[in-house]
Amino acid sequence: MAAHADQLPLDHPALHIPPRAGLGAAREAAVGCRACDLWERATQTVFGEGREHVPLMLVGEQPGDREDIAGRPFVGPAGRVLDDALAEARIDRERVFVSNVVKHFKWRPSGKRRLHERPNAAEVRACRPWLDLELEIVRPDLLVCLGATAAQAIVGRDFRITERRGEILPPFDGGPPVLATFHPSAILRARTSEDRERSMAALVADLSTAGAFVGAAAERET
Numbered sequence: 217m218a219a220h221a222d223q224l225p226l227d228h229p230a231l232h233i234p235p236r237a238g239l240g241a242a243r244e245a246a247v248g249c250r251a252c253d254l255w256e257r258a259t260q261t262v263f264g265e266g267r268e269h270v271p272l273m274l275v276g277e278q279p280g281d282r283e284d285i286a287g288r289p290f291v292g293p294a295g296r297v298l299d300d301a302l303a304e305a306r307i308d309r310e311r312v313f314v315s316n317v318v319k320h321f322k323w324r325p326s327g328k329r330r331l332h333e334r335p336n337a338a339e340v341r342a343c344r345p346w347l348d349l350e351l352e353i354v355r356p357d358l359l360v361c362l363g364a365t366a367a368q369a370i371v372g373r374d375f376r377i378t379e380r381r382g383e384i385l386p387p388f389d390g391g392p393p394v395l396a397t398f399h400p401s402a403i404l405r406a407r408t409s410e411d412r413e414r415s416m417a418a419l420v421a422d423l424s425t426a427g428a429f430v431g432a433a434a435e436r437e438t
Contacts, residue, residue, distance in 0.1 A: 230345035235352040239268055242349050246319060252342035254320035254335070259284045264315030264350045271430035273313040273356035273392075274298070275347065276399055277365040281330050284321035289314050290400075297400035298362075301416065305423035313354045317369045318343045340369050351391050357433040358384075359392050360426050363399030370394055382422040384429055393429070397422035 229245045243263040249255065262279035265288055274290075282292030290298050302309055317340055323330040335343075347369075351359070361367040367375050370388055377396050385394040398419050406412040 228342075228345055230349050233349060235349065239264075239350075239353055242346070242353060246346055249319070249343075249346070251345075252320075252339045254318070254322050254339055257323065258320035260287050261319050262287055262289055262316065262321070263319060263346070264313055264354075265289055266313030266354070267310070268353055269355055270311045270313050271357040271434060272307065272311060272360065272426060273315070273351065273354055273358070274360045274362055275314075275366045275370075276316045276362040278316050278318035278332075278335055279321045280332060280401075281321065281323070284323075284330075289316055293404055294400040297403050297416070297419075301400065301419045301423055304420045305427055307423060307427045313350070313356065315347065315350055317347055317366050319346055334365060337373075340365070344369070356392050357430045358426055359394050360423070361394060361396040363402065366399075367394075367396035371396065381418070382425055384425070395422060395426050395429070 228251055229249055230242070233242050233245050246261045246263050249261060255261070262283050266273075276290070276294075279289055280292050280294065283289055283295075289295075298314075299309065302312065318335045321330075322333045322335050322339065324333050325331075359370065361370055364375075364377055367377055370391070371385065371394060375396065377398065381397055382395065385396070387393055398415055400419065403412055403415045403419065406415055
């Protein structure tokens with residue numbers, strides 16, 4: 217998935233890490249990334265987490281406040297929702313790699329709180345080589361995009377989750393097939409309990425579709 221490399225400076229650190237070096241080397245290199253300005257206000261780089269060569273990779277938008285402090289993806293409230301959804305979909309969390317298209321927390325102050333701000337196209341583009349590297353190392357059978365930012369970064373700016381949520385889409389830029397669904401944070405933002413239950417059911421259904429897909433892929437390989 218190196219089609220985006222020609223849009224970036226040749227000194228981007230991700231471009232100098234061969235996939236065979238593994239996740240440890242990639243994570244260490246990402247610590248010092250200065251490809252965009254988000255590092256200046258973030259606590260640290262939040263790289264993806266999981267084992268190499270797992271069948272399923274989930275990618276969201278960016279780390280949140282808790283993730284920025286802990287240095288791990290999906291450990292805050294949205295992460296707990298994701299864990300619940302994975303459990304309900306009967307997907308082993310140990311067989312999932314989780315990450316984000318942007319590795320630094322973008323925020324604005326509101327009193328003592330740090331409020332999430334959506335990363336812009338330039339910030340997503342600057343961070344894309346890290347995601348490409350993760351994909352090359354992990355080599356999942358399916359990539360699940362959590363939320364619009366992740367889906368549009370992978371599939372294209374015109375993609376709409378409301379129109380194609382839960383579909384298994386063909387590979388893009390030489391990567392794995394893709395499925396897009398809601399981000400767990402959307403469930404937390406739902407206005408009513410009925411909306412939350414409906415959104416959670418949709419997320420669980422989409423993750424179940426993903427689990428069935430990678431299960432079928434594993435059977436074909438045996």
